[in-house]
Amino acid sequence: MGAESMQVKVDEFLPLRDVVFNTLRKAILTGELKPGERLMELHLANRLGVSRTPIREAIRKLELEGLVTMLPRRGAEVAQITEKSLKDVLEVRRALDALCAELACGRITEAEEAKLAAACEKFAQATKTKDATVIAMADVALHDIIVAATGNQRLVQLVNNLAEQMYRYRFEYIKDESQHERLIEEHRMIYESIVKKDRAAAAEAARIHIDNQEKSIMRQIQLDNRQDSIKR
Amino acid sequence: MGAESMQVKVDEFLPLRDVVFNTLRKAILTGELKPGERLMELHLANRLGVSRTPIREAIRKLELEGLVTMLPRRGAEVAQITEKSLKDVLEVRRALDALCAELACGRITEAEEAKLAAACEKFAQATKTKDATVIAMADVALHDIIVAATGNQRLVQLVNNLAEQMYRYRFEYIKDESQHERLIEEHRMIYESIVKKDRAAAAEAARIHIDNQEKSIMRQIQLDNRQDSIKR
């Protein structure tokens, strides 16, 4: 597990359980805590400088979120991420992102449309920096505007959760510069469909966007697997 | 809160936290614990005959599921269910049920098709009993077959969760005998579309099914609201 990077910040007025939850969640999603790794309460408690209680409560939430699996009387371990489980997530996300685009057509405000246009432009600019972090943030910002425009809280929560499941791979494919032009074009397609209030086109554009993301991620996983076999 | 109905059964080998979680969850979904009601740890602990620890862990899961809301330093209370939040849930469910129907077209096995046909028939039989519990169970069984046929674990989990959010209202509209014929017909439409592998038709049939469910539930809520104003 990554060294001191995992530290609780007491800065916040959040209960410790929430701090721990966020810390562990991020560690899992970024791959700092690897699938199959055991989460031992006392160990984590010492590491984060808190007692077992907030650790346990954080694990309960991670459990419900599916990021850890509980083994009876053995505690928690980081959930395995298989190709199948990623495909499952993407399949659901495709449907929900399409729904977001459709709903946005009917509900987006003019102010939000302007923000969306700006976000598209900002994303295009970001690709020029070649900085994966900057690009990823611009991408998230853009999608957040569309999702928020649906005005559906539950949908916002679900889409964000599903999107986060792929943070680990997302980075890899955003670094691939050959994809940047395509991404810009796909964003433009979604934006224009929404402005035109063309629900079918918006939904289809969103689906294509996810399709391509899926292809990138699956390519990435194939590479990872090959790496693994070499190591063994 | 409903009297002794809420009792932990130690029969199981589940950790107490899971027993408590299931107990509270059911109590909330059936309306035994009403929106806005406070969940006080010591109180629940005494009531269920356990210590605060498993209660707290159960509440953490309910929190993530959105069934309770946390107030800082005041603890948990049962989440309010507004007309808006129900509409949000139904909007997502419509998309996911449609996705289930589509996916089922391509993935359902012959054995599952047979089970689905039987479930349709069983539902029609169940309506004749006029027993809401029997009908509800037959309905759940039928939908479970379709959802399971997608082979997508994540989708199964999400759809079940969304469906459960409406347990409270579901019962009311299943009791309405005038709707039974329509429900049987809608189930038949979905079944036949799946057998014919007509993805578009299956998706549309699933959407219509939810649309009608939404209408029933919204009617129910209007009635509830009117009841409330009379009471006041």
Next chain:
DNA sequence: AAAAAAATTCATGTATACAAAATGCAGGCG
């Protein structure tokens, strides 16, 4: 009598203590 201040009560947040189950290792036995 009303308002402000102080004290008390109560519930949560966190830590620790205790019990029971599972794991791992050592030593004995077939």
Next chain:
DNA sequence: CGCCTGCATTTTGTATACATGAATTTTTTT
């Protein structure tokens, strides 16, 4: 040599204790 048994250790599951913040009630003062 391998396997089984039993003890020690580790780790989870549960309970309880302590501390802090919030709310309420009581008291005091105007």
